[in-house]
Amino acid sequence: xxxxxxxxxxxxxxxxxxxxxxxxxxxxxxxQLAFSSQADGSLxxxxxxxxxxxxxxxxxxxxxxxxxxxxxxTPAYNAGATTFANLGxxxxxxxxAVRQRAAAxxxxxxxxxxxxxxxxxxxxxxxxxxxxxxxxxxxAYAQLQAPRVAAVRHLPLATVKSLINDNTDGRSLGxxxxxxxxxxxxxxxxDRQQGR
Amino acid sequence: xxxxxGQIVVYAAVLIALAxxxxxxxxxxxxxxxxxxxxxxxxxxxxxxxxxTDPRKEQSWKGYAKSVLVFSIVFFGLLYAIQRLQAHLxxxxxxxxxxxxxxxxxxxxxxxxxxxxxxxxxxxxxxxxTQMAGLAVQQFVSAAVGMAVLAAVVRGFARxxxxxxxxxxxxxYRSMVYILLPLTLILxxxxxxxxxxxxxxxxxxxxxxxxxxxxxxxxxxALMIAIKQLGTNGGGFYNSNSAVPFENxxxxxxxLEEIAILLIPAAQVFMFGKMVLARRHAWMVFAAMFAVFxxxxxxxxxxxxxxxxxxxxxxxxxxxxxxxxxxxxxxKEVRFGIANTALWGTITTDASNGSVNGGHDAFTAFGGAIPxxxxxxxxxxxxxxxxxxxxxxxxIVIAVFIAGLMxxxxxxxxxxxxxxxxxxxxxxxxxxxxxxVLTMAAVSVVTxxxxxxxxxxxxxxxxxxxxxxxxxxxxxxxxxAGYGATNFSAEFGTVALLLGRFAPLLAALALAGAFAxxxxxxxxxxxxxxxxxxxxxxxxxxxxxxAGLMVFPALTLGxxxxxxxx
Numbered sequence: 001x002x003x004x005x006x007x008x009x010x011x012x013x014x015x016x017x018x019x020x021x022x023x024x025x026x027x028x029x030x031x032q033l034a035f036s037s038q039a040d041g042s043l044x045x046x047x048x049x050x051x052x053x054x055x056x057x058x059x060x061x062x063x064x065x066x067x068x069x070x071x072x073x074t075p076a077y078n079a080g081a082t083t084f085a086n087l088g089x090x091x092x093x094x095x096x097a098v099r100q101r102a103a104a105x106x107x108x109x110x111x112x113x114x115x116x117x118x119x120x121x122x123x124x125x126x127x128x129x130x131x132x133x134x135x136x137x138x139x140a141y142a143q144l145q146a147p148r149v150a151a152v153r154h155l156p157l158a159t160v161k162s163l164i165n166d167n168t169d170g171r172s173l174g175x176x177x178x179x180x181x182x183x184x185x186x187x188x189x190x191d192r193q194q195g196r
Numbered sequence: 197x198x199x200x201x202g203q204i205v206v207y208a209a210v211l212i213a214l215a216x217x218x219x220x221x222x223x224x225x226x227x228x229x230x231x232x233x234x235x236x237x238x239x240x241x242x243x244x245x246x247x248x249t250d251p252r253k254e255q256s257w258k259g260y261a262k263s264v265l266v267f268s269i270v271f272f273g274l275l276y277a278i279q280r281l282q283a284h285l286x287x288x289x290x291x292x293x294x295x296x297x298x299x300x301x302x303x304x305x306x307x308x309x310x311x312x313x314x315x316x317x318x319x320x321x322x323x324x325x326t327q328m329a330g331l332a333v334q335q336f337v338s339a340a341v342g343m344a345v346l347a348a349v350v351r352g353f354a355r356x357x358x359x360x361x362x363x364x365x366x367x368x369y370r371s372m373v374y375i376l377l378p379l380t381l382i383l384x385x386x387x388x389x390x391x392x393x394x395x396x397x398x399x400x401x402x403x404x405x406x407x408x409x410x411x412x413x414x415x416x417x418a419l420m421i422a423i424k425q426l427g428t429n430g431g432g433f434y435n436s437n438s439a440v441p442f443e444n445x446x447x448x449x450x451x452l453e454e455i456a457i458l459l460i461p462a463a464q465v466f467m468f469g470k471m472v473l474a475r476r477h478a479w480m481v482f483a484a485m486f487a488v489f490x491x492x493x494x495x496x497x498x499x500x501x502x503x504x505x506x507x508x509x510x511x512x513x514x515x516x517x518x519x520x521x522x523x524x525x526x527x528k529e530v531r532f533g534i535a536n537t538a539l540w541g542t543i544t545t546d547a548s549n550g551s552v553n554g555g556h557d558a559f560t561a562f563g564g565a566i567p568x569x570x571x572x573x574x575x576x577x578x579x580x581x582x583x584x585x586x587x588x589x590x591x592i593v594i595a596v597f598i599a600g601l602m603x604x605x606x607x608x609x610x611x612x613x614x615x616x617x618x619x620x621x622x623x624x625x626x627x628x629x630x631x632x633v634l635t636m637a638a639v640s641v642v643t644x645x646x647x648x649x650x651x652x653x654x655x656x657x658x659x660x661x662x663x664x665x666x667x668x669x670x671x672x673x674x675x676x677a678g679y680g681a682t683n684f685s686a687e688f689g690t691v692a693l694l695l696g697r698f699a700p701l702l703a704a705l706a707l708a709g710a711f712a713x714x715x716x717x718x719x720x721x722x723x724x725x726x727x728x729x730x731x732x733x734x735x736x737x738x739x740x741x742x743a744g745l746m747v748f749p750a751l752t753l754g755x756x757x758x759x760x761x762x
Contacts, residue, residue: 004266007247007365012270014246019336019372020329027384027419031394034385039394041414041442043402050402053412055391055441058404065405069530080399080411081320082436084527084555086678088656089504089564090758094526098510118511122519123503126512127526130439130537130554136530139519169446169531176203177447178521178533187405 044184052184053079056133063108064152065187066137066145069124070101073132085128101126105144112147120144136180139168153194163189197501197516200535204493207451207539208486211458218459219466225374226347226367227471232374243369254360257709260348261702263364264341268308268698271337276304278330279322288323289398295321302686302693307331309697310338310580312424312431312550312673313689315681319413319434324396327433332420336380339427339460340371342582345701346464347371349586352708353610354472356716361708375460376427383422383456391445392418417442425456428580430550430673438540438553439529450536450553457540457549461578464585472610476727481588484735488577489546492566497538499563500524505762524563527555538563545570548580550673557652557660557676561759564676565751568663571672572747573739574629574700580671583697586704590625593618593707595731595738599724608723611716618710625703629669629696630746636665636692637750640685649685651678655761659754664689666747669696 031039042054052058057068059077071077072085087094102118105125110116122140142164150160167186171177225231232240244251255263279295282288295303299316306313312335318327344367351361388394393414400412417433421443424431434440444450465485469478501523503514516522521533528537537554544551545567556567570577576588597614600607607614640646640661649664650657660676664685667674669692679685725731 001262001266003249004263005270007249007263008267008270010247011267011365011368012274014243015337015372016274016329016333019377020333023377024328024332024416024419027381028394028396028416030385031388031418035388038391039388039418040397041393041395041400041412042391042445043400043412050400052402052404052410053400055445056410056412058402058406058410059408060406062406072527078411080413081317082413082434082440083317084436084439084557084677086555086557086651086676087526088557088652088654088659088678088758089506089524089526089560090654090656090761091506091652094504094558095506095510098506098512102510102512119513121512123507123512123514123522123525124520124530126510127507127528130527130529130552131434131436131441133441134529134531135441138521138530140513141520143519172446172448172451175199175206176451177531177536179519180530184405191405 054182054185055135057135058184060187063148066142066149066183068183069134069137070128071132072128077133079133082131082133084130098126109144109148112151135182135184137183139179139181142181200497203535204539207454211455211462215459215462216466219463220470222375222463222467223470225370240369244365247365249365251363251366254363256359257361257705260361260364261705264345272304272308275307275330275334276300278326279303282323282326285325287325292323298683298686299681302690305690305693307334307431308338309671309693310342310429311668311671311693312429313668314431315686317435318432324415327420328416331431332423335423335427335429336372336376339376339429339581340368342580343371344368345705346582346586349704349708350468350471352712355712356714358712361712379426380422383426383452384419386452387421387449388418390449392421393442394418424551425453426460428461428547428549432551438551444553446531450532454540454543457543457547458578460581461547461584468585474610480727480732484732485577487736492542492570493539496542496563496566497535499560500538501534504560524560527558541567544674545672546577548575548583548670548672552674555677556674557678561755565755567674568666569747571666571670572630573743575670575672587700589704590622591735591739593622594626595735596724598738599734605722608717612711612714613717618707621703621707625700626742628699630743632695633666633669634750637662645684648682649680651680655754655758662750662754665692668692671697
């Protein structure tokens with residue numbers, strides 16, 4: 001027992017020093033040298049100022065921008081405190097939230113998209129993401145928003161649609177994962193298009 | 197669904213292709229006396245000399261168990277202290293306060309036991325020091341403890357007429373340095389290159405395009421994520437775990453993390469085959485595990501693609517295709533879609549990993565029942581690193597025993613007679629945890645203290661409580677995450693975590709000690725063969741009959757009633 005205790009005490013200190021401090025420090029140094037942008041959080045700068053990260057939604061609400069998926073964080077799109085919504089598949093609160101989100105989308109998009117009904121809203125548009133900061137929307141949800149963005153910005157619809165294609169992340173290696181449109185990058189591209 | 201099924205099939209193929217050679221390598225790590233060569237060997241000998249332990253001196257099962265327990269208790273103290281004192285320590289750029297005592301207690305037990313159940317949100321609760329030098333160290337160490345115990349247990353089957361099972365310190369060191377560390381560094385580098393942060397700078401602040409100030413949490417994430425997956429830990433840096441883009445940015449990282457979740461547990465089956473010279477038998481054990489995995493994903497994927505009752509009734513478009521994944525996208529991420537979230541939910545609970553890339557609480561009733569049942573099986577469908585296979589031995593011994601009863605002959609396993617003592621250890625190992633889970637879940641739904649944690653109404657709320665104690669006691673760590681932290685749930689959970697880890701661990705070592713002392717008998721015509729498909733069917737049957745039937749009544753109260761309601 002005493003021998004185990006002595007060995008354990010030494011091992012705990014040695015393993016923490018090596019696996020908890022030395023190796024992470026060396027690894028961080030390597031990461032900062034080899035992949036500095038990714039290691040710092042894939043931040044996007046415009047004119048030297050950080051405007052966000054390509055890996056975090058930021059809660060677009062203005063009509064000239066594409067909007068992201070709903071977020072359950074407090075406040076919404078909090079990239080400092082991620083969370084699920086945790087509403088079960090039969091929870092009445094989920095039904096209510098989905099109804100309200102769908103109604104808000106119809107109200108916002110119908111003026112630009114008169115034929116739109118609830119059956120035309122893709123499911124990712126009315127459900128919270130798992131992280132609360134999902135940077136992507138489905139192509140279907142981007143297409144749904146395209147007429148509004150084009151009209152508000154006085155851009156040809158074809159231009160907006162081609163920007164959607166440019167900012168769609170394909171599957172990794174061509175087959176892993178699903179397609180997603182990166183909303184921050186798409187909105188930045190729109191602003192750049194118009195020289196803002 | 198073809199694209200999704202294709203991804204799952206590719207996953208299974210790559211997993212087997214990597215696990216087989218890794219298993220053979222791991223057998224060499226544990227079997228070769230001077231494995232490291234001259235340079236690495238001298239570092240290894242240096243470690244033993246500062247511990248003042250003789251690596252050539254082997255231990256009985258009791259001596260081995262004592263070393264495991266003392267080592268775990270000492271680490272328990274350090275990890276608890278770091279959390280409580282983090283406000284006064286270094287590497288805390290965001291000035292987080294100390295962790296509250298009951299959360300720290302539960303978290304310490306959770307990480308010591310390779311569970312990584314999280315009653316906290318990492319990015320706003322734990323300092324970089326706590327994440328890196330506290331929690332992530334345990335992700336290496338608790339994994340290595342499980343791997344070491346497995347090595348000892350396998351020696352018990354391989355050896356005869358001895359009481360010696362190996363040296364804990366040697367097995368611990370080799371698991372960490374020769375197996376976990378190189379794999380972690382490789383995966384860590386790939387993750388950083390894809391966008392997982394690794395920095396000591398505090399949170400970033402952005403001014404968004406609409407002029408709002410946004411706080412972006414980051415830190416030394418990548419290395420922790422690599423070991424969290426490889427060591428079947430599952431405890432993430434961020435609250436939403438592997439769903440957060442900073443832990444899992446794209447389809448490639450998702451695929452590699454999914455591989456990492458099952459890689460070592462799958463490889464250990466082949467390691468076992470080589471160490472006991474029974475490769476065909478090992479393939480049959482692998483086949484049994486793989487069959488249960490395939491059934492699980494085969495149910496979970498269509499269930500999630502079919503969508504939840506609420507979404508189906510809402511009228512929105514949940515059809516796959518036309519630019520979307522469709523299905524139950526509640527608490528799921530667009531870049532993973534349905535197939536990869538269902539696959540992840542299945543394998544993270546086949547393994548005792550418990551990391552999630554989508555919210556299990558929002559899974560459909562039947563989609564969410566698969567993770568629950570997987571965990572309830574005792575984390576033996578590949579299971580935790582080490583603990584998965586040593587847990588499977590309980591079922592194997594019971595299966596062989598039942599086969600022996602059927603032909604009226606003393607059963608043998610790997611040439612050794614199974615007698616009363618072995619059956620007792622195996623029964624304790626297989627039944628202790630499920631019994632405890634059902635008891636604790638029952639207590640937590642009939643007391644006001646327990647009910648305070650339940651988040652969703654109705655049958656789903658019951659499933660949350662059942663899942664919470666199933667996950668903690670079986671050392672998985674995934675959650676129906678609406679289930680909340682109270683002082684009661686944190687402390688009650690601590691009991692589940694510790695008993696659920698150490699009771700089966702001790703039963704496995706005792707079983708191995710009993711087997712090691714036996715002579716081997718030659719195979720005869722009456723020996724039940726464990727290297728054919730009959731054995732696979734029997735083993736899967738025994739798992740379903742023991743654990744499956746125990747959980748079934750509880751399932752009818754939770755997922756089944758929910759799945760059949762509108």
